[in-house]
Amino acid sequence: MKQITSAQNPFIKSLVQLQEKAKARRLSGTFLIEGQREIQLARKGGYEIETILFLPDMLTETEVKNLAGRQIEIIEISREVYQKLAYRDTTEGVIAIAKSKSLELADLQLGDNPLLLVAEAPEKPGNLGALLRTADAANLDAVIIANPKSDMYNPNIVRSSVGCLFTNNIATGTTEEVIAYLKSKNITIYCATLQDSTSYHTQDYTTPTALVVGTEATGLTQEWRDAATKNIIIPMQGEIDSMNVSVAAAILIFEAKRQRGF
Structure with missing residues (x-):
């Protein structure tokens, strides 16, 4: 399984842009979802999850795979990386990258x-x-x-x-x-x-x-x-x-x- 431990990783920096910039979300057609319930509801609502990042001391690999529901990329991250990406004060240790939907x-x-x-x-x-x-x-x-x-x-x-x-x-x-x-x-x-x-x-x-x-x-x-x-x-x-x-x-x-x- 892929692991990322540095908040300076270019991929992590691109995810920070997704959190902070509407333009980045628009250009990539993706956005971040934080929290187990929110990810489950996104899947139920027909949103495609591309990648899940998780904190191993809060969730097991099995729990994350169950949350993913299908074969997608799963990345283990460090607490430093998670804190860089997490938006909420209350934490659940998991963040998903999802594809946006048309809202026409x-x-x-x-x-x-x-x-x-x-x-x-x-x-x-x-x-x-x-x-x-x-x-x-x-x-x-x-x-x-x-x-x-x-x-x-x-x-x-x-x-x-x-x-x-x-x-x-x-x-x-x-x-x-x-x-x-x-x-x-x-x-x-x-x-x-x-x-x-x-x-x-x-x-x-x-x-x-x-x-x-x-x-x-x-x-x-x-x-x-x-x-x-x-x-x-x-x-x-x-x-x-x-x-x-x-x-x-x-x-x-x-x-x-x-x-x-x-």
């Missing part, structure tokens, strides 16, 4: 009556990760990110989604592209916004539906508000007029699920 709107496979979440320009990886976790919990048909601020394989997003990046059907596009896509599929657009809105619980989400949320700071752009079939709002009884975007999305999503009998 045209590649989305939707059923006859889809329920989708659309998030416009989410700024914080933690919020995006929470949105993906909620989407996974509700078993949504797809999550679409309009005007993404970073590539979806950013390690912050991989980490904060706790593997739900791999369990959701995800696509990205510009706001204009996403609106055109939804309209071409005859999907009703419900935009969560403060302006000219109706209480969310008065609407019918039992037909093909997209629930659209914006950033906490500025909300949705005018383009979305103009494109909406209906603008909706979550009534609030306190002093503030907004809440965390992932919390708001969860309220809307599970109302739609309730109406659909789930």
Whole structure:
């Protein structure tokens, strides 16, 4: 089995670039996944694992081979190398190199009556990760990110989604592209916004539906508000007029699920 003990190894330096640079991920078509559960979910989600690096004092070779699931390259690394690559404080001793997937709107496979979440320009990886976790919990048909601020394989997003990046059907596009896509599929657009809105619980989400949320700071752009079939709002009884975007999305999503009998 191949072993790498130096953090100055050229291959390890290239993996550091994958962690730190969106351009490196884009050019190579690969990214890093840290953690056993995340690797398992990536495999379940159809991601191809190319290589697994592991720390032998935390995992056995047999455990790593079981995690790999098929004959792939497995590399034993030193703690120095692992600490150079590991992104999380809590460590599991294993990192995988995986191939990226296409996230084009045209590649989305939707059923006859889809329920989708659309998030416009989410700024914080933690919020995006929470949105993906909620989407996974509700078993949504797809999550679409309009005007993404970073590539979806950013390690912050991989980490904060706790593997739900791999369990959701995800696509990205510009706001204009996403609106055109939804309209071409005859999907009703419900935009969560403060302006000219109706209480969310008065609407019918039992037909093909997209629930659209914006950033906490500025909300949705005018383009979305103009494109909406209906603008909706979550009534609030306190002093503030907004809440965390992932919390708001969860309220809307599970109302739609309730109406659909789930």
